[in-house]
Every structure is written in structure tokens, then in C-alpha cells.
Amino acid sequence: MRDDTALWDAPRDPAAPIDLGKAKLTRVQLTRQTLVSGPNVLQQTDLPLVDWPGAAPAGAYAAILRRDRVLLVNAPEAPDGWNDTAQQATSDVTDAYTVFDLTGDALPFLQRGAEITPDIPSRSVARLLFGLGVFLYRLDDGTTYRLHVPRAHAEALIQHFEKAASHT
Amino acid sequence: MQIFTCPFCGPRDEREFHFAAEAGKTRPDTTGEVSAETWAAYLHAQRNDKGRTREVWMHLPCAELFLMERDSVTMEVYATHPLRKAPQ
Amino acid sequence: MTRYSAFTLFREGLRGHKGWPQAWRSPAPKPEYDAIVIGGGGHGLATAYYLANNHKITKVAVLEKGWLGGGNTGRNTTVIRSNYFYPESAALYDFGVKLYEGLSRDLNYNIMFSQRGMIVTAHSEHDMEMAARQTNAMRLNGVDAELLDRDQVLKRIPLANTRPDCRHPIHGGVLQPRAGTGRHDAVAWGLARAADARGVDIIQNCEVTGFITEAGRCVGVETSLGPIRAGVIGAATAGHSSVIAQMAGLQLPITSYALQAFVSEPLKPVMDTVWLAPPFGTYFSQSDKGGLVIGGGLDRVPSYGQRGNLPMQETVLAGLSEMVPALAKVKLLRHWAGIVDVTPDSSPIIGPSGLDGLYLNCGWGTGGFKSIPAGGWLLAHLMATGTHHDLSRPFDLTRFPTGRLIDEGAASGIAH
């Protein structure tokens, strides 16, 4: 029985912005994140659809995850479960993903984690970054990159960016 | 590092993909009698073609199961196709 | 055959090595043989050698599409071991180790079997429990094994990572003292020379393109050098077993994958054993020449391309850097890949193919080199007698419909 507590850095207070030198990682507290799946969900949503590289507006929007799934950001509350009229499945996942905005000279940081370029669009914002599953897209300012990472991997993502910062 | 094209997401790094199976396998109807040989062939037999292959892959970030035609020697990817009936 | 010995070497040294004969001939194929072995790698050559040596069947041809020993025999990381869990596997692989122990003298060719031991480390409490289960299994199977604690591991691998920030600190491990490494090319060459000396025709650059069947029985092969008939045919074509099977109208439970290997620049001795650290997915040893010989898991994309891919390189080499941080500054000299047959249970297939007259020895996955003498012995037995040796019977193709898989990975967590 081995106590490995000291092997692992204590998780940072995610509320404090993280200075990466040429970039900055800031925690974003979203009102709500909602998974909505359905055969026609991309046509049904009346929120702006966001893909890669994308341009997410300030208010509510729908980030495309799959051909039949979106992540609604800051959308009105909706009941979890199956909506037979809309043929949609809904789950509140507000606390499942930690959300960061990466500002500054962001692309070199992202390119350390994946073969990634805004020049190659994608219909989905879901990808692997540093081997971690993330949702990644740009805000409509054209420079800020927004990342949703599963909460349990937020600390790992921060560490990856900090390691990248030591090389940029 | 190879680039595969998810039918929905487009070209992505091979690390986002998972080889599922050779294409063309159908699960025997287990409500009826299935011989040991039929079941074993379904579970295990492979064409394992050298050259042009047809395989089912999953793009892990979007979980899409799709068909990929590629060359197992040169690694050239000829095409990818969605398995879903109505691509959107 | 001129015997190799210190004396003949001394004598030839004095006369400029002018007196050494060919290690093997390069004969043209005859129209017919008693037995044909497809594949001039270690297993194929061993099959021919044992057909001649054990069964006195000498009218034998080995057909190799390239140069002998050019497949996985010449591309592996040279590890020889029998640290297996199930009695069937242990018996098979330990038979291989035992044959290796006498192989240099049997063949009169120094294959440099270096029994420096192999350690599979454990990195957690759970790993240690599995290590105990494994050690006990090996010992009950009659295979040498020791359960090591952390200090005992570090004594044998002084450079191992003991830093407090090591992601997977060493907890202990399983040592098989009789495991080790061999000189892979020498195994192929020694077998070729010994088989040739017993009358076997080794025919290189001869590619099999099809089977000749008569009344449902396989009676010969079509080759790039013309048809050749045979009383019995064995195939030992690791990596390409499915291609051969397709020629015979068969499908095997095999997927081909690239397995990479790496060698560093030569260093003075730093590593005296073979070390596999499962959580890092990496193992390595140091060759007699001084290079670190490094291996890991399969590439994740089914492949017949004999070249490696960067994602797995990153995994394996990063693993080595974590296992021994001091080696991170060592330079990598070469990397390459072999194509291995991967079966659902990672155990080999030895037995009738389904086409009468054609026997198989394939599916060794990443572990073919260590089993060369055993695989050859058993295929030779099948070809000569038409029946299984007790050691090969469990590895027959019939294990798939009966569900009697021998899945070491499932049982023990041991990487293949």
C-alpha cells in the first residue's frame, strides 16, 4: 500500500487565470452545458451552430460534436431524458466539462498537442489534444480558442500547456 | 503519422481512430441454432488482405463508426464512407 | 561441412580464411520433393532442419521469396523466454528455450544465446499480486521464476528510475533467470547451414504464388521459379500467413500488424538483463555490440508495411526515458518494423490448415523468435507423421470453434 499523494501536483484553483507567457488560460464559468442528441438535431436547433475553427458568439450557441449531437452552451434549461416530439435525448452536463479560453499566441500551444490548423475546417469541435478528448473552437473574436475538457482531465490539460509554455 | 478522414469530421490524425473490424461481417442470428464453426468464423476469421482492404473504424472523438478503404501495404487511403443510411 | 571451432578458426586465420566453404548452397529447385517448407525464416529453416535431423526426411526444399532470415527472424528484438502462465504455453515455450540452450552446439554455429535473465517489473500492489500469481504459475509449470522485491530489481537494473516523480515506481518484479537474448541472424544462418548440410535445398528468391491441388489434396506449389511438387507442405510465413492461406482458399484468425524495434548507438555495458515494464509499454536489453535494443507494443493500424509509425515510437521511446531517465540522452540509431501475425488469443497456430497436405506454423504474434526451434520441431513432427506432437495439439485451429483459446494476456496481463 503506497501513498502516492506527493507524486501528483495538487490541482490548481481553476478560477485563477494561468499565465503561459505568450498566452493565457482563463477558466470560463458557463451557465449551462447541455448534451442534445437526435437524428435531426443539427437542423432543429435554432442556436448558432459552431464547428471548427468556428466563431462562437457571446450568448448561447450549439457546438457540433457529431452528426447527431450538439453541446448547447448557455441554452435555456431543458428537461433531461427523451423528448419524443423532437426525437431528442437531453442531458445536463454543466459540471462534466471544465471550460477554458486560451488567448494570446494560442496556436503554437495547441499545435504541441495535435496536428491542428484553422486552415482545415471540421464539422465537429470534438478532437484529441495531448491525447485528451476536448471540444475546441474559436470565439467570434477570431483569436480566442475555447476548450471544454472533461473535468477530471482539467489539471492534466493545464500541465500540458505549462509544459508547452516552457518551450515557447 | 497517418491522416484518416472521418466521414463527418474530415481529416484527422490517426491517433483519433480505432480499428474496429474488417468490413462485411454480420452477426449470426443467435435466436436460432448457430454452429460452432459459423460462430467462430464470425468472431475470428479474417481476410487480412495484403493490399486493398475494407475495414470498419471508429473516430473516437465523435464515436462515428465508418467504412475505410485503404491499402495495407502503402497505407494509402482510398475512401471513407459513413455506415449511416442518411448522411446529413 | 567444415566444422566450426576455435581450431579451424585459428587455422583459417593463418591462411587468410580462404578455406571456408559456403555456409549453404544456392541450388536450383528440383521438380519434386518429399516435403516443401514455405518460408525461409527461422521457423521454416528449423522445420527443414528437424525434418532432416529428427525424421531423416532430407529431400526437402525451403522456399523463400526474399533472402533467408529476412522476415521477422531478422527484425526482432532477440528475446528468448518462457515466462508463460498456462501449462500449454509454458510447455511450448520452455521447450523452445531448452532447444535454444543446446542450439549452438547442435548446429555448430554460435547463436550467442545469452541467458542474462528477463525481469517483468511490477509497479503497484495489484501488479505485485499478479506477479505472484505469475511466478507461482511458472514454477508449477516447471519454469524457473523468482519473485523479486524492489531492492532485488534495482540491484539487477541499477539505472532504473528511482526518482520520487516517477509515474510508475518499481514495486518488484518477476525474474526468469534462464531467459535472455540470442543473435537473431545467427539462428537463421546456423539452421540454414545445418539443414543444407543434411541435404535440404534452400531456395531463395522463390515466391510461392499458389497451391497445386489434386482430388482436394495439396500436392505442390506454384512459384516464381515454376511448379514444384511435394508429398507434404508446411507453411511458416509469419506476417504473411493470411496471404498464403488465401492461396489455399482459407481464412485464418489472424490480423497482420507492424511491430517496431529500435536500436541505439553502441554503449559500454549499462544493462545486464532484459527488462519489460508493462505500464510503460516498453522493454529493452543491451546487445553484445553495445546498442540498446528496444521494443514495445504493436502499431495500432493493421499493416503489411515493414516500417514504423511515429505514434508508437513516441510511446515506446518515451517509455524508455521514463524507465531509465539517464538513457534519454542516448541517441537512437535505427528503427524498423516487422509484420506479425496476431491471433485473437495471441497464441500460435500449429496444425493442419484445412487443406489436406498443408500444415501451418503461424500466428506467433510478437513472440516468434523465441519459439523458432520449438515451432520448427513441431511442424516437422506434423509433416513427418501427419499427427500432432503433444505440445502442439492445444494450438490447433480447432481451438477457435471449441472456444479453447489460450489467452495469456487475458489470464496474466503479461504482454506478448
Place this chain on the structure above:
Amino acid sequence: MTLRLPTGGLIDRSKPLRFTFDGKPHTGFEGDTIASALLASGTRILGRSFKYHRPRGLWGAWVDEPNAIMSVTLNGQTFPNCLATTTYLQDGMQARAVNAWPSARFDVKAGLDLFHRWFAAGFYYKTFMWPDWHLFEPMIRRMAGLGAVSPDHLDTYSSDQSHDRCDTIVIGGGPAGLAAAEAAAQAGQDVLLVEDHADLGGTAHQLADIEGIPTSDWITARHSAIQSAGGRILTHTTAFGIYDHGLVGLAQNGPFGTAPRLIRLRANRIILATGAIDRPLTFANNDRPGIMAVAAAAEYLARYATLPGRQIALLATTPQADTLAAQLTQAGANVTRVDPAQSPLSARGGKRLTALQAGDRTHPADTILASGGLTPLVHLWRHAGGKLDWCEHRNAFLPGTPPANMTATGAANGTFETDEALEHARATGAGTPTKRPDPKHHLTPHWPTPGSPGRQWIDFQHDVTLKDVELAARENYTSVEHLKRYTTLGMASDQGKTSNMPGLAAMAAIQGRPIPEIGTTTFRPPFVPVPIEMYRGAHSKQLWTPLKRLPLEPQHRASGAALGDYGGWLRPGWCGKGDPAEEAQSEALMARQTAAIFDASPLGKIEVIGPDAGAFVNFVYYNTIATLKPGRIRYGFMLTEGGAVFDDGVIARLDTNRFVISCSSSHVDAVRTHLEAWRQDGNDPDRIFIHDTTQHWATLTVTGPRARALLDTLDLDTDDMPHMSLRETAWNGTPLRLARVSFTGDTSFELSIRASHAPALWDALLTAAKPLDAGPIGIEALSILRAEKGFLMIGKDTDGETMPHDLGFTAPRLKKSTPFVGDRSLHTDKANAPDRKQLVGLTVPSGTPPLPTGAHLITDDTTPRSLGYVTSSYQSPTLGRPIALALLENGTDRMGDTITAWHLGKTRQATVSPPCALDPEGDRLDA
């Protein structure tokens, strides 16, 4: 004797750098390599060969150097096997020749060369068999190897990795590369030019002017033109390999002692302008210090303003030799031209050359410059799958059928004349298809002559001579790969850059076959040796498979819990500060006596939603789930299609169209993928949706006789909640999912709440627990609690062969009427066999220690056979005796039997018992 010229070169004479070689102090200049500084100082012996310890000088000036390999120490850090010709000099470096002691000049093992006749190629295959190889191996190993690696770990030596892309990458910043990059950039392409020297220009520096412009101006002009057209330039960057789908591996080097950055570069087009290297001539004693490549001498002169010697015999007929002869003479050297066609040729002298013997003429010389012609560097071409064509006029393999999107230009393409190379390069850069120019000069071949006298080196570093090649041919190691492997030709750390061509040519000559028929060996990456560290990327320490972190980790840390890796999560193993095993015992006892709070947040919460959800879960579960009522929970297994137990856990039905699967903590990702695959394979994916909401929730388990009491204090109503039921309620205004399930055998509730609200709930539970003498427990205690009840842990008490009926769950296999994953596999011969390993308990007397986990259960034969093994074993604090679970062959039929447990040769007796050791009637569940 200094060979440095007073002016010229790319070195900065205002910046002298002090260093030592084999302990002796030297001085060089900024811009020098270790090799050039030593050459300039008159040092002739820079290394020793691998096998015979022959003294060796410089042959090359860059990556093709086989001899000058050194351990270099700077700032207390030592790096083995540095190539002196590519290691830029830094002040304070201490260099030491590898494989030589005490120095390269006086090496105690030099005497080995006297016995060379017995060390022919492959001699070790013919001896050392009696009595055993083990007797000889240690000695051989000590003799072998080059540098020694220091045991220190260098914290500052840390790699970086990045991905990049461009339209066109031009590899090689010599004249052709510069011209190609400029043309491509001006054609509007996004260009990346990489050059492995620290400065651009390549062989251009050897020329006084190019296209009528002084060379340095010409280079500057190209540089500016590329940059102003938007092109990027990376110097000191080596393209070390080309991989599948055209990925280029770049090693961007920093100062000595830093790890190169690995850049994975994706380009639409690759232009190879990697140049060519000189190949040696094969003649007697051609390995002597002072015998240097013509191209290398030209580089030393041009870049480092250093003469290769004073009295030079120039043994070459190439146009490059003509140019060099004039330059050397002008620089004050005495140059004698010798035609390599004369024979026999031999070098005279030992550590210092005295003469070149050509036929019956003796040419006094301290230096011999030799060239057998230029060999294009086609390594990357071959990595990418390009073909090679043999050219009779150039006596070289040239790029033939190209790989996708790749073109070669300049000397790499066999064009050794600058003007023609520039024209071809510009057209190539601009994207105009262009034919390779015909060579102006037809090279007279000077290949090795089999049977000629003397020791003639083919592979310098590995000491492979022409006689070794002849021996290999005699013994029928004639395939090019056999030749390489038998003689070790081309396998040295220079990877055959100098030796492969002479080796092939020698074999061709011996066999009387044309060279292209012999073929080439495979060109394998990396092009030059690169540090292992470079490949590591971010995979180090914690970031080597980072663990998942709990929402309550700060709380656990604050309370002093011991955290560890449990199934990919960093979780509390135990909560107190005492001896870990005792803490686990007392925590388990507390759970049985009062109540315990356990952080079960990693448990899966995968929702299956949609009109076909019920049918789907019924299909993916072994157990019948279709009959589960909303608000109720069922325990079950998921199987692989091969019938093995893949995961276990509970599934709850929230409503008609919605289930939540509580899979094992370590299996969430695998289960989700498993479900997704089946959803899209044979089911209607429009009617089933799988939402992994695991991390939205934190789950806290409250278990024990006082569990209800504890929840009462939080105003959580547990009335009318039967075992295996679920209620969606709220706490503190937040939704809370309350499930009554038990992994301990005591009354238990799982409280799932949004992760952000977990700290408040945790604090409230701990506060409520105090007066009850209850408190938190870690996973070690939980492991004991569940083992007392015989509840299994997947992967610990099962293996990849375990089927559900081995665990006592037999009914669905025999009775379930609808198909399910793995169904047919449960009826194979092996699945039906009577000797399957089944889960049992083992009992040993009180007062004896627990059985070792991993002990085997054996037959009592003289040669015992394993019947199974102990999978879990603990001291039960509740029962006051050891308990154990085991997988045992035919175990259910052995209940009550005494069986022998075997561990490392020692045996103990145990009694086979049901897995459940505590409260088999289940009274505690409703206590």
C-alpha cells in the same frame, strides 16, 4: 603545427573558445566544430575503430564522418557518442575519444590489431561454443560499445514537440535548396526551408562566387528573397525521416546539451535538396589518419579556413577535386595529383602518413584527399518509398520513380554542377516539371578490386575490410542484407553513409554482377542518430498517462487522505495517518459498526436514452434488463462477444426511455466505446443515444448500520426505498440522485450530485457522521468490505476468460430468450466444460495470516497441477479471521473440501467455501 589560415571561413576569430581533447587543452573559434578546431590545431588522431582499435583521423566534415566520435562534457553534463564533425564548439567543452584509453593517440588496446587475422567477419559465429557462450560473452561485451553513458539524469534536458504544416518543404539549404525555396516562395507557396548546418549555403561556401555574385552575397540574397516572399527558414534542423502519408520528422537542434525539438511537419510537397557525399576509395591502409574526403577538405577549407595538411596527395579525378586542388595550392599547400586508376595504391605510415604509394611511385604526403565520386543522399527519398535508378555515368544511385508529392533536385538528384543544379532547382521550386540535366562529367569508376593486396577498409568504424566482403561472398552471404549483417558493414553509427556503396560494389565485383543487381539495403530512419529524449514529447512524469482527478481531491488532500492510482483515478486509498493496513482495517470496522462515507465519484454514469434504449440495454447486458421497472436498479454483467465478463455494475431505469449504467470506475471509457459500437452496428442509432455524464456527477456512498440515520440528518428521505431502487430528489436546492445499492452488504445509499456541489455535500455528510462515530473510508477498506461479502472486482477476481456462469450467475445463459452480446460464446465446448474456474471463497483458521494473493491452489500429486489461484485475500476485521476469494477449477463442486494453497514453494491448507463469508442471509442489508 596549426593548419588554420589567417583569413577566410565562417568562423569568428574574435571569439576564441577553449576546450580540451583527451585532456589536452586546445583553442578554436566560434563557428568551429570540435573536428575543425582539432584539425586546425594539427591533431591527427581523433578516434579509434570499433574492433581493431586502429588510430583514425577525420574522413568527413559533417554527418558522414565515421571515426571522430567523442564523449563531450559541458557544464558537468556528459553526452556519449557525439560526432565531432557536427558538434559545434562551445567554450569549456571537454571532449574525449570513445573506445580509447587513455587517449585516442595512445590506446592500450591498440595491440588488438596484431591479431586481426583471427577477427575476420563473423568469427564469433564459429567459436565460443564450448563449453558455453556465457564464458566468453562478458569479455566480448566489455570490448564492444563506444561511449559510456553517465548514470545521471539531466533535468534540463527536456524535449519539446510540435506539429506544423506548409505547402512546400525544401530539405537542404545548399545552393539548390535555396534556389528551389526562393522559386517556390515567389510562386506564392507557403515554404519552409530546413538546413541541418547552423548556417545556410551548404557547399556554396566552397565557391568564390555563384552566378557572378560573391557567394556570401548570393546566399544573403536568396535568404532575403525567401523571407520577403513569406517563406520560413529553420537552420540547425535535420529532416531525420519521412513517414506514412508524407509526414516529415524534423529535429530542430539547440545549443549543445539541449534536446532537439521534434517537429512533425505536414507538407503538400517535399523538395529534397539534401546534396551528396563523397565515397572513399578502397586501397591498402585507406583508413590511416590523414586520409580525408575531397568534399570534406573543401568544407574545412571553406567553412573553417583550415587546411587538411601541408603535403597533400589528391587522389581523385572529379571536377570537385580540380577546384579543390587550385584552392589548396592558393592557400599554401603542396598538392600532388594522383590518378586513382594506378595500382596498387597504398598509404604509407602509421599514426602519421608519410606517403601515398601509387604503382611504383611514392608520393610523399602527410595527407591524402580521396574521392571515389559523389553519392546522392537519397535516404529520405527511400523512407518515403521512392525508387532508385542506377546511373552509369555518375556511378551512383539516383532518385527514380518518385514517392507522392516529392521531387529531388541538386546534388541529391545527381546534378553536381552548380549552374545546372540551380536551373533545375528553380524550375522544381516553381512547380514546373523538369528533366534531370545530363551530367557533363562522366565518372571513371574506381571500385574495390577483389583479390588486391593489403588491408582495405570498406567500413571504417566497424573495421570491415575488402577481405571480409570476400569472405562473406565465399561463404555465400551474398544477398546484400546478408552481407551487411554478416560483416556488420554499414551498421555502424554512421549507418553506412561512407561504406554502403563500396560494400555493394565490392560484392558486385566479386560476383561479376552489375551493381544495381546487388541492390541496396533498406534506408532506415533516422537519417542521423537523434536522442531518445526527442521522441518523448509531453509524456513524462505525471503526464505519462495522467490520472483523472476527483471533484473532491482538495477535500481529500486537506484531510490528509493517502491518494493513489486506482483504476486510472487518483483516489483515497485510506484516510488516516497511521499504518496503512491498520487504517484500512479500522475503516472497514467502522463501516460495519456505524457508517462510512466513500467517494465513489468515478463510478460510471452512462445514460442510454431513446425509444430503443430498453431493447438495446437488454441486448448489451447478459442479464434481462427489459423487465426492469422505472425507479428500480439491477446488477448485471456486460460480456464481450467472446463471452467473457467485460464489466459488472448496476443499471437503473430512470424512465421508460432512459437508463443509467453504473459501470466500473476504470472502465467508463471502454464501456462507452463498447456501447457506441453496438449502437451503430445492428441497432437503429436514431433511436438510441448514449450520453456519458459520469463527470457531471459526484457520487458519495454512505454505508453501514447507521447509514439511514446519517442521511436523516441531511433531511434525505429514505423511507419506502427498497434495496435496488432509485429516487430523484434534491438537496440544498440541487438535484440529487439517491440510489439504494450495496457493495458492502450493509444498508447503503449512493448520493449523486452535480460535481460543483460535491464539496458542500461532503462537508455536510462528514459533519453529520461525527456524532455517529462514522467517517470517511478509502478504497482499501472498501475492498475488504466487498470481499467479506464475496462481491467481485472485475480484473481482480475475474480474468479475460471468466464467464458469468463461473461467478454463479447461471440463469440468463440457460433461459434468456432474446439475443445478447456474447450469447453464443457461452455454449462452446470450453464454456460447457466441467473444469471451468469458478469463483469460491477460501477459509483458513483464525489466527493464521491471510493467504497470499496470487497463491495457486494445487492438486496433491507429486507433480502438482494448478487448479486456480487466490484473487483477493484480507484479514476480515468483522469476522476476526482471514478471508479469501479464488478462481478454482470446478470450484462449486468442491465446497467444504480442503485444498492446498501453494506460494513460492510453500504450502498451506484452506477450506473451499462460498464466496460470501459474512452474513450470507443478507440480514445486514435491511438492518
